[in-house]
Amino acid sequence: MNTTAERDALYDRLIVERARAPLYAGRLSAPDVQGDGRNPLCGDKTHLDIVLNGHHIQDIRHNTRGCAICAAAADLMAEHVRGNTVAQALAVSDRFRAMLVGSPSLPVVEAQPVPLGALEVFAPLQSHKARIRCAELPWIALKEAFSHVDG
Numbered sequence: 001m002n003t004t005a006e007r008d009a010l011y012d013r014l015i016v017e018r019a020r021a022p023l024y025a026g027r028l029s030a031p032d033v034q035g036d037g038r039n040p041l042c043g044d045k046t047h048l049d050i051v052l053n054g055h056h057i058q059d060i061r062h063n064t065r066g067c068a069i070c071a072a073a074a075d076l077m078a079e080h081v082r083g084n085t086v087a088q089a090l091a092v093s094d095r096f097r098a099m100l101v102g103s104p105s106l107p108v109v110e111a112q113p114v115p116l117g118a119l120e121v122f123a124p125l126q127s128h129k130a131r132i133r134c135a136e137l138p139w140i141a142l143k144e145a146f147s148h149v150d151g
Contacts, residue, residue: 015121019069019071031051034047035140037138037139037140039134041133043066044070045064048145049061050145055086056085060081062074062141066134069122069134073139077096096122099116100123100132100135
């Protein structure tokens with residue numbers, strides 16, 4: 001992106017698109033692990049169903065009730081981590097959080113910075129601290145789902 005206005009326009013468009021027409025919404029009939037994230041302050045809720053193939057995320061679906069940021073974050077997270085290992089998904093989670101809070105220490109996996117791809121559309125939230133929790137909620141659910149899984 002060349003300008004802040006262009007980046008913000010992409011942010012607005014992608015968030016609205018994925019909140020209105022999510023690609024990974026729904027439930028899986030036989031998930032291996034599940035995780036939940038709740039924000040009692042605003043009422044946002046995210047539930048994840050995840051099917052593993054060994055240590056790889058074979059499939060992932062979310063059931064999200066909340067604001068557009070939370071719904072879009074859940075959908076883009078699912079898209080990004082599908083096919084990754086549990087360890088890779090958790091590294092992306094740490095990198096995503098670092099981006100949101102403006103942390104200078106960024107997670108590295110196998111000597112490479114963890115790429116965020118489309119998840120970078122949430123970078124403007126750095127200046128909207130109250131909305132960071134909305135974008136983080138699906139990642140909290142992901143960490144809960146993997147809290148008893150070895151990477």
